[in-house]
Amino acid sequence: MRSLDLKSVSNAVCELLTECAFCAGSDLVLKIHDALNKEQSPLGQTVLKQILENQKVAKCEAIPLCQDTGQVVVFLEIGSEVAFTGDIEAAINRGVNRAYTEGYLRKSVVADPLRRKNTGDNTPAIIHTKIFPGHDVKITVVPKGGGAENMSAVKMLTPAEGETGIIQFVLDTVKAAGGKACPPLIVGIGIGGNLEKAPLLAKEALLRDLADHSPLPHISNLEEKLLTKINETGIGPMGYGGRVTALAVKINTYPCHIASLPVAVNLQCHVTRHKSKVL
Numbered sequence: 001m002r003s004l005d006l007k008s009v010s011n012a013v014c015e016l017l018t019e020c021a022f023c024a025g026s027d028l029v030l031k032i033h034d035a036l037n038k039e040q041s042p043l044g045q046t047v048l049k050q051i052l053e054n055q056k057v058a059k060c061e062a063i064p065l066c067q068d069t070g071q072v073v074v075f076l077e078i079g080s081e082v083a084f085t086g087d088i089e090a091a092i093n094r095g096v097n098r099a100y101t102e103g104y105l106r107k108s109v110v111a112d113p114l115r116r117k118n119t120g121d122n123t124p125a126i127i128h129t130k131i132f133p134g135h136d137v138k139i140t141v142v143p144k145g146g147g148a149e150n151m152s153a154v155k156m157l158t159p160a161e162g163e164t165g166i167i168q169f170v171l172d173t174v175k176a177a178g179g180k181a182c183p184p185l186i187v188g189i190g191i192g193g194n195l196e197k198a199p200l201l202a203k204e205a206l207l208r209d210l211a212d213h214s215p216l217p218h219i220s221n222l223e224e225k226l227l228t229k230i231n232e233t234g235i236g237p238m239g240y241g242g243r244v245t246a247l248a249v250k251i252n253t254y255p256c257h258i259a260s261l262p263v264a265v266n267l268q269c270h271v272t273r274h275k276s277k278v279l
């Protein structure tokens with residue numbers, strides 16, 4: 001067994017979140033440049049130029065990419081040959097605390113959803129844990145902004161509704177979001193599983209490289225078809241109208257019950273932030 005010091009977990013979470021707050025991923029920067037070439041609306045072009053300028057300033061001056069520095073989601077993958085003593089979730093939350101307090105990032109978490117008192121350090125994170133064979137621990141942090149998350153949705157379709165029903169639900173969700181989800185979007189879609197699995201698939205889909213495609217040809221085709229249809233809505237960058245409403249559509253799937261067709265749409269704004277580290 002390999003022994004893991006939980007301090008390294010706290011430190012990794014803190015480093016990854018700090019980097020996420022200021023540095024846009026290279027795949028995102030490329031996609032925005034690509035969007036600028038495709039966008040024909042002058043206002044849409046202006047928005048895309050401002051997004052690129054914002055990315056540069058944030059990185060150079062260590063200023064958050066957005067005032068909404070997000071609620072932290074963590075995907076934790078633990079090798080079955082790794083041993084540690086203590087509370088790994090507490091270690092993750094110590095890393096979140098340090099990143100948000102020492103980095104002066106906005107604290108966006110309330111302790112009770114009805115009483116609404118801020119926890120003061122952006123904890124607790126939402127942590128999803130998986131065990132896999134091996135000696136490594138992989139930590140992925142996703143600070144997720146509230147605007148796009150608020151406009152996300154899940155629906156239990158019937159199998160008879162099929163691909164047509166999925167396309168309609170995704171388009172309805174994107175149209176209802178309009179400019180509120182801060183487009184251009186990355187649209188994460190989970191198809192299959194059940195009521196809790198589909199949204200998790202959709203969130204995991206947002207972690208994929210922006211240039212990749214589903215390895216399943218029929219799903220890759222659906223990703224392309226949806227991207228075209230979403231961009232035909234004319235919502236455009238920040239909802240000001242234009243050709244580029246989404247930068248990418250990512251679909252992850254899972255087996256499901258014969259009577260069900262669960263579909264979840266997790267919208268991600270143009271400030272997509274996620275970083276991983278293997279310990």
Ligand code: SF4
Binds near residue numbers: 066069
């Ligand atoms: S949805 Fe994204 S871009 Fe809009 S305010 Fe939230 S984090 Fe910022």
